[in-house]
Amino acid sequence: MQKIKKIGVLTSGGDAPGMNACVRAVVRTGIYYGLDVTGILSGYEGLIAGQFRAMESHSVSNIIQNGGTILKTARSKEFMTKEGRQKAYENLKKDSFDALITIGGNGTFAGACEFSSEYDFPVIGIPGTIDNDLYGTDFTIGFDTALNTVVSAIDKIRDTADSHNRLFFIEVMGRDAGFLALRSGIAGGAEDILVPETETHIEELIEILEKGFRKNKRSGIIVVAEGDSSGGAFEIARKVSEKYDHYETRVTILGHVQRGGSPSCFDRFLAGRLGYESVKALLNGQRGVMAGLISTKVEFTPLVKSVKHHKDINREFLEMARILAM
Numbered sequence: 422m423q424k425i426k427k428i429g430v431l432t433s434g435g436d437a438p439g440m441n442a443c444v445r446a447v448v449r450t451g452i453y454y455g456l457d458v459t460g461i462l463s464g465y466e467g468l469i470a471g472q473f474r475a476m477e478s479h480s481v482s483n484i485i486q487n488g489g490t491i492l493k494t495a496r497s498k499e500f501m502t503k504e505g506r507q508k509a510y511e512n513l514k515k516d517s518f519d520a521l522i523t524i525g526g527n528g529t530f531a532g533a534c535e536f537s538s539e540y541d542f543p544v545i546g547i548p549g550t551i552d553n554d555l556y557g558t559d560f561t562i563g564f565d566t567a568l569n570t571v572v573s574a575i576d577k578i579r580d581t582a583d584s585h586n587r588l589f590f591i592e593v594m595g596r597d598a599g600f601l602a603l604r605s606g607i608a609g610g611a612e613d614i615l616v617p618e619t620e621t622h623i624e625e626l627i628e629i630l631e632k633g634f635r636k637n638k639r640s641g642i643i644v645v646a647e648g649d650s651s652g653g654a655f656e657i658a659r660k661v662s663e664k665y666d667h668y669e670t671r672v673t674i675l676g677h678v679q680r681g682g683s684p685s686c687f688d689r690f691l692a693g694r695l696g697y698e699s700v701k702a703l704l705n706g707q708r709g710v711m712a713g714l715i716s717t718k719v720e721f722t723p724l725v726k727s728v729k730h731h732k733d734i735n736r737e738f739l740e741m742a743r744i745l746a747m
């Protein structure tokens with residue numbers, strides 16, 4: 422096995438709070454173990470364009486508390502092509518890289534899988550996405566911070582919903598998964614939570630609203646995951662208003678505010694731990710894996726598995742949410 426002397430680190434896909442804390446952990450652990458660490462700018466785009474920046478310990482000072490990513494990020498179309506990946510490989514070889522650490526989500530790891538199968542190049546993935554939709558980890562970096570952002574928004578909206586006796590439909594991100602919606606909905610006491618993993622039935626939702634109304638509820642919050650089968654918050658609000666007129670309705674789309682902000686303590690700690698363990702794992706010969714937190718331990722799952730396997734929400738939480746909101 423080739424001795425690892427120089428590693429590259431990049432962030433790719435949608436940014437997530439805690440990515441900076443993770444870059445810091447990779448850089449400082451790498452330096453501690455005597456490695457050259459180079460930051461690759463703008464994800465795979467920068468890998469293809471050869472945009473590299475040598476990292477020192479001070480390059481990552483004062484970033485642990487910042488959202489976004491100092492390395493910048495991108496969703497690279499070119500890396501999805503054979504030619505793009507070849508350019509990336511040539512750049513890595515030209516600059517004598519021995520391994521790569523990629524921080525990102527599903528798309529990032531899909532690219533990493535293709536790349537490492539074509540070029541037998543050591544890659545370790547670290548899950549960084551607010552969606553929490555990766556198999557092989559209970560939590561992704563950024564999820565907890567985004568949850569706190571959503572819950573704080575729900576709390577504020579509840580004040581106005583309650584004052585005006587209104588029903589709010591709050592749309593949250595998550596792509597085609599309902600992790601963010603489910604957990605924030607429960608933490609925010611939502612009357613119902615609509616997620617892509619289950620079919621949304623308008624009659625069922627109206628029945629829940631009516632039950633609440635009979636129990637003297639005069640306002641409410643419905644959290645809608647962006648990928649829900651209802652077609653989104655505006656659509657479901659329109660359909661409910663057509664059939665049920667006990668509430669005046671309003672819609673709030675939280676959007677990209679969910680991706681920003683200072684990372685929570687949980688995300689900083691997770692980022693530090695996964696960054697630190699990933700560098701150690703590389704030095705111990707691990708390749709083609711994703712670092713994840715399972716229960717309380719850092720475990721490594723083959724990248725192929727993390728990309729191909731589907732992580733499901735805990736469906737009982739949907740039932741629990743309804744019971745707790747009644």
Ligand code: F6P
Pocket residue numbers: 435526550551552594595596647680
């Ligand atoms: O994957 C993170 C995420 O924020 C998703 O929740 C959302 O669907 C998507 O990225 C939005 O992507 P973009 O920033 O490219 O619009």
